[in-house]
Amino acid sequence: MAYVRKVWAIVVKDVAAELRTREMTSAMLVFSVLAMLIFSFALNLRGAVAQVAAPGVLWVTVVFAGTLGLNRSFTREQVTGGFDGLLLAPVDRSAIFFGKALGNLAFMGIVEIVLLPLCSVLFDVPLLRPGVLLVMVLGTVGYAAVGTLLAAIAVNTRAREVMLPVLLLPLAVPALIAAVQATSGLVAGATLSDVRPLLRLLIVYDLLIVAVSMLTFGYLVEE
Amino acid sequence: MIQVRGLNKSFGPHTALAGVDLAIDPGEFVALMGPNGAGKTTLLRILATIARPTSGSVRIAGLEPAKRGEDVRRLIGFLSHKTLLYEDLTAEQNLRFYAKMYDIADGPTRTSHLLERVGLSSRRGDLVGTFSRGMQQRLSLARALIHRPQLLLMDEPYTGLDPNATQFLTDLLADLAGDGCTVLLTTHDLERGLASGQRVVILVRGRIVHDVQRGEVDHAAFPDLYRTLAS
Structure with missing residues (x-):
């Protein structure tokens, strides 16, 4: 229980700090809305071509907006050494990973809540479906997890803003491809059974990334 | 309280610590001095379990940080020139957050007590980002003491403090030492190091080159000795 309490304390701390400044979410929201409009x-x-393109546009926007947020999430920790404060706490370091990852997941979720209806309207495609929402959750969990792990590494490098996408995007490709294909299928009228292999791939990816992050986070964040 | 043997730490080709041996008894107040780049901060970060040694052994209260990291961290309070605070949260939110991270059962009471002790209870609801450097350092001290640590590691805690804040920190450290807390403090300031530490250790280029009890120090000759050792 102490472990869960500490994970939750980190989430609450991140949300409280973000509610105060709204730096991260406003940057992510403005970027993602502008990107969607430009696309x-x-x-x-319109029509069938839009159905094919919209899932790709949606996921690319989510991924880039997410990268903005992930960078900011750890930069905030680094400014006054708050991340060292977390490392000093008597808790397994995987709890820090889960706390940060859940916070990042929440912020990406807020962006998606705005993006989904916007993309639906702009491209005239039916994205507000339970199946699509499931794919969004599965894809975002994996992306937030791998992004949190890599952002913790990148924040200690000199070119952190560049380093994170360079490290993150290649590792996110499997999840991104599966998420785009599953979303495309569901938009085109496929059922969840039809896209089951893609959902399985997303679940396996999520589990693998979370397990690897749990095992390696403590090692990677120590000097 | 601290046993360090043959401690080495390298960052790529750069050697930060080269075979450091150091033993500090419970309740001792040790001033660790040395020029910039001597390895003082690296040594403190390894003791605080934030950094890993390249080789050598470290024990805190008989525990190995590599195997019992959580138990070791429970014993340690760490104060550095960075505050380890969140500027977008209030003073109270910061302390309550750390109280939760340290499993403090009476978190709100402990937070109020510490805010009172460091003279910030009237600013408890203000954002840390609005505090002066001295106020932030006082709050940082409260953060480091939130779990009643047995060992206090302080990395240049006087950096950027005005005379009032400096005096406040000196008095509080004297109280802590009186309460039996073990303190290891790094400083560039020879006078302050000699005044505060019961024992003075000088680290140069990753090696301990001088280790002496304060009573054995010739205060008049110490600056010249320090310059010779550090050169």
Whole structure:
């Protein structure tokens, strides 16, 4: 229980700090809305072509907005040494990973709540479906987990803003491809059974990333 | 309280610590001095379990940090020139957060007591980002003491403090030493190191080159000795 309490304390701390400044969520939201509008006007798609393109546009926007948030999440810890404060706490360091990852997941979730209806309207595709929401959750969990792990590494490098996407995007490709294909299928009318292999891939990816992060986070964040 | 033997730490080709041996008894107040880049901060970060040694052994209260990290961290309070506080949270929110991280049962009471002790109870609801450097350092001290540590590691705690804040920290450290807390403090300031530590250790280029009880120090000759050792 103490472990869960500490994970929750980190989540609450991150949310409280974000509610105060809204630096991370406002940057993510503004970027993602602008990106979605630019994609919509630049591609100017309707009908079947829009159905094919919209899931890709949605996920690319989520991924880039997520990268912005992940960078900020650890930069905030680094400014006054707060991350050292977390490392000094008497808790297994995997709890720090889970706390930070859950916070990042929540912030990405807020962005998706805005993006899904916006993308639906702009591309005229039915994204607000339970199946699509499930894919969004599975894809975002994996991305937030691997992003949290890599952001913790990148924050100690000189070119952290560049380093994170360089490290993160190649590792996120399997989840991204599966999420885009599953979303495309569901938008085109497929059932959850039809996209089950892709959902399985996302679940396996999530479990693998979370397990690897749990095992390696403590080692990676110590000097 | 601290036993360090043959401690080495390298960052790539750079050697920060080269075979450090150090033993500190419970209740001792040790001033660790040395020029910039001597390895003082690295040594403290290894003792605080934030950094891993390249080789050598460390024991805190008989426990190996590599195997019993959580138990070791429970014993340690760490104060550095960085505050380890969150500027977007209030003073009270910061302390309550750390109280939760240290499993403090009476977190709100302990938080109020410490805010009172460091003279910040009237600013408890203010954002840490609005505090002066001295106020932030006082709050940081409260953070380091939230779990009643047996060992206090302090890395240049006087950096950037005005005379009032300096005096406050000196008085509080004297109280802690009187209560039996073991203190290891790094400083560049020779006078302050000699005044505060019962024992003075000088670290140069990752090696301990001088280790003496304060009573054995010739205060007049010490600055020249220090310059010679550090050069």
